[in-house]
Amino acid sequence: MPGTAALPLPRTPVLVLTDPHGVRRVLVDNARGYGKGTIQYRALAGVTGPGLLASDGGTWRRHRRVAQPAFHHGSLGSVAAHAVDAARRLVAEVDALAPGRPLEVLGATSRTSLEVVGHTLAAADLSGVAERLVDTVGAALEVVVARAASPVPERWPTPARRRLRALVAEIDAVCARIVAQRRAAGRLDDPAAPPEDLVGLMLAAGMDEREVRDELVTFVVAGHETVASSLTWTLDLLARHPRVQQRLHAELAGVLGAPGAAREPGWDDLRRLPYTRAVVDESLRLYPPAWVVTRQALADDVVAGVAVPAGTLVVISTWALHRHPDVWEQPEEFRPERFLDGTRRELGYVPFGAGPRLCIGRDLALVEEVLVLATLLRGHAVRPVPGPRPAVEALVSLRPRGGLPLLVERLAGSPA
Numbered sequence: 001m002p003g004t005a006a007l008p009l010p011r012t013p014v015l016v017l018t019d020p021h022g023v024r025r026v027l028v029d030n031a032r033g034y035g036k037g038t039i040q041y042r043a044l045a046g047v048t049g050p051g052l053l054a055s056d057g058g059t060w061r062r063h064r065r066v067a068q069p070a071f072h073h074g075s076l077g078s079v080a081a082h083a084v085d086a087a088r089r090l091v092a093e094v095d096a097l098a099p100g101r102p103l104e105v106l107g108a109t110s111r112t113s114l115e116v117v118g119h120t121l122a123a124a125d126l127s128g129v130a131e132r133l134v135d136t137v138g139a140a141l142e143v144v145v146a147r148a149a150s151p152v153p154e155r156w157p158t159p160a161r162r163r164l165r166a167l168v169a170e171i172d173a174v175c176a177r178i179v180a181q182r183r184a185a186g187r188l189d190d191p192a193a194p195p196e197d198l199v200g201l202m203l204a205a206g207m208d209e210r211e212v213r214d215e216l217v218t219f220v221v222a223g224h225e226t227v228a229s230s231l232t233w234t235l236d237l238l239a240r241h242p243r244v245q246q247r248l249h250a251e252l253a254g255v256l257g258a259p260g261a262a263r264e265p266g267w268d269d270l271r272r273l274p275y276t277r278a279v280v281d282e283s284l285r286l287y288p289p290a291w292v293v294t295r296q297a298l299a300d301d302v303v304a305g306v307a308v309p310a311g312t313l314v315v316i317s318t319w320a321l322h323r324h325p326d327v328w329e330q331p332e333e334f335r336p337e338r339f340l341d342g343t344r345r346e347l348g349y350v351p352f353g354a355g356p357r358l359c360i361g362r363d364l365a366l367v368e369e370v371l372v373l374a375t376l377l378r379g380h381a382v383r384p385v386p387g388p389r390p391a392v393e394a395l396v397s398l399r400p401r402g403g404l405p406l407l408v409e410r411l412a413g414s415p416a
């Protein structure tokens with residue numbers, strides 16, 4: 001069967017899935033037959049603890065219910081406002097660059113996405129503290145990813161293990177500060193105005209410090225680097241496809257006004273920017289930040305005609321699925337129009353996963369990305385710098401190795 005490969009590895013049987021039927025079976029139709037006890041999620045849990053991404057069963061269900069209100073439709077209006085605010089600072093950063101000097105895009109989009117996720121996590125201003133948290137979590141994940149690829153048994157006392165322990169202690173301390181700040185900000189037990197931020201919701205639900213810490217770290221991992229990765233690749237694709245960028249500029253000018261006089265976008269504009277949204281969808285197809293999704297079979301199963309014994313590691317290659325020739329015409333091409341015709345691709349397109357474990361931050365990420373792009377590109381254009389493109393590095397999410405410099409120039413008619 002194309003798109004399904006059983007790899008006879010010595011200890012754990014492995015099934016690599018790249019076809020939509022198999023993905024449906026594992027993520028949706030038989031979702032309860034698969035758990036998160038995979039080597040990837042165990043490694044992640046070394047940093048996040050049993051947070052929403054890495055946990056299963058009762059803990060996961062309870063925590064998901066507590067977190068959900070922070071992602072309801074009603075909360076997305078304030079996400080939209082924070083996204084535009086953060087993007088305005090990105091534009092100021094671009095405008096402060098010396099003429100001809102490229103923008104380091106991954107660094108810039110990381111600052112933007114951190115600002116937005118920070119507001120979702122805790123209503124209190126987290127600037128400073130959040131950056132420290134992201135830096136330590138990023139460093140800890142690097143140790144964990146390197147260790148997962150190393151043949152040294154996990155329990156050996158290596159320098160990497162000691163470094164991880166020190167980083168996790170620092171993460172714990174920063175989280176304790178964030179929780180204390182949020183408690184001090186109050187408004188946790190007013191039934192007329194329940195908290196809308198994640199830390200507030202968790203504290204109000206009576207979750208203990210450890211549980212709150214695990215979810216905080218989980219949300220930093222899940223909601224920060226993924227969005228930054230996606231925005232970075234979107235800007236790279238636009239720089240390399242001038243005709244797509246022209247069409248996007250035309251849509252923005254039609255809705256927000258000509259470059260010199262364009263107003264800021266907002267929540268109400270989202271449904272009026274279908275092409276900008278299609279650009280984001282198509283970029284998530286070609287560069288899905290969550291490039292693999294893994295599961296462990298809890299019992300024997302049959303997936304796309306292949307017998308799957310209990311214990312099998314199932315690796316869903318989102319990257320390969322999104323380029324599957326049975327699902328996508330000219331899969332290697334960047335063609336946002338393919339998302340305008342309303343065709344449902346069922347499970348041939350899963351940048352946010354599917355089934356009960358669908359990404360809780362999907363709508364937030366899409367609102368944020370469309371509005372950041374609209375705010376930046378209503379008055380600016382991106383162009384590649386001369387030289388080779390950076391290689392794609394597949395770590396926790398997909399990153400351009402060594403960063404991505406792009407030229408960002410004012411559009412004619414835009415005020416200097």
Ligand code: HEM
Nearest residue numbers: 052053222223226227230290351352353357359360361365
């Ligand atoms: C472009 C941005 C994003 C992408 C591509 C993405 C992708 C994903 C994927 C593929 C999963 C499913 C993993 C699995 O089934 O094993 C997931 C889960 C999750 N994501 Fe996202 N995500 C993004 C943004 C966000 C944001 C902004 C947040 C929060 C602020 C977030 C929080 C989470 C959480 C907590 C889970 C676990 C949900 C659960 O199992 O209940 N993600 N994400």
